[in-house]
Amino acid sequence: ETGVTQTPRHLVMGMTNKKSLKCEQHLGHNAMYWYKQSAKKPLELMFVYSLEERVENNSVPSRFSPECPNSSHLFLHLHTLQPEDSALYLCASSQDRQGLNQPQHFGDGTRLSIL
Amino acid sequence: DQQVKQNSPSLSVQEGRISILNCDYTNSMFDYFLWYKKYPAEGPTFLISISSIKDKNEDGRFTVFLNKSAKHLSLHIVPSQPGDSAVYFCAASAREYGNKLVFGAGTILRVKS
Numbered sequence: 001e002t003g004v005t006q007t008p009r010h011l012v013m014g015m016t017n018k019k020s021l022k023c024e025q026h027l028g029h030n031a032m033y034w035y036k037q038s039a040k041k042p043l044e045l046m047f048v049y050s051l052e053e054r055v056e057n058n059s060v061p062s063r064f065s066p067e068c069p070n071s072s073h074l075f076l077h078l079h080t081l082q083p084e085d086s087a088l089y090l091c092a093s094s095q096d097r098q099g100l101n102q103p104q105h106f107g108d109g110t111r112l113s114i115l
Numbered sequence: 116d117q118q119v120k121q122n123s124p125s126l127s128v129q130e131g132r133i134s135i136l137n138c139d140y141t142n143s144m145f146d147y148f149l150w151y152k153k154y155p156a157e158g159p160t161f162l163i164s165i166s167s168i169k170d171k172n173e174d175g176r177f178t179v180f181l182n183k184s185a186k187h188l189s190l191h192i193v194p195s196q197p198g199d200s201a202v203y204f205c206a207a208s209a210r211e212y213g214n215k216l217v218f219g220a221g222t223i224l225r226v227k228s
Contacts, residue, residue: 002158002160004158006158040220041220042117042119042204042217042218042219042220042221043159043204043216043218045215045216045217048213048215050213055213056213056215090158090159092158094214096214101146101147101164101166101208101210101214102214103149103161103164104161104216105161106151106158106159106160106161107158108156108157108158109157109158
């Protein structure tokens with residue numbers, strides 16, 4: 001039990017579908033993150049939310065749309081994805097304190113396959 | 116251009132011996148370094164970290180060493196156990212960049228019994 005829960009664990013969708021990935025953290029953290037891990041590549045940061053405000057968007061295509069309704073929940077809305085978007089999507093959270101480094105804690109990810 | 120590099124894709128070690136995982140970085144602004152461990156079908160689990168003001172941090176069987184002049188860090192696991200078999204990721208961040216983590220590609224560790 002990592003304190004960060006992601007659903008669904010697996011998702012198969014067509015290129016024209018719309019779906020959402022959900023992440024919930026039970027650690028009382030104030031920052032949440034979406035990462036993408038493609039085969040044989042390092043984890044790539046996609047989005048950062050701190051205190052429910054998006055503070056980072058790492059040149060991610062607009063077919064990925066994040067939403068952070070509160071500090072415990074994070075969504076990634078998916079629309080018109082491409083086959084190259086098939087990957088493991090990981091959510092993480094941390095306690096963001098100015099001047100203090102804190103580790104991020106990860107969920108188990110959603111394995112996404114685009115047909 | 117990869118700022119954090121783990122040049123060994125895999126490492127095999129006998130149970131009870133020391134495992135040494137290496138990581139190199141290029142950005143001198145990095146001031147916080149972490150190691151994560153990942154089992155199949157699970158997310159990365161935080162193991163140990165070190166701030167740039169230190170050169171060593173120890174937690175049980177795990178020790179991280181930081182050599183700032185060489186821009187190199189290593190994770191030592193001793194003694195290694197079969198349950199340590201996993202993928203190990205090195206990550207780095209900088210306060211100037213809002214503590215965004217930059218990850219290496221990972222090293223697969225196999226501990227043989």
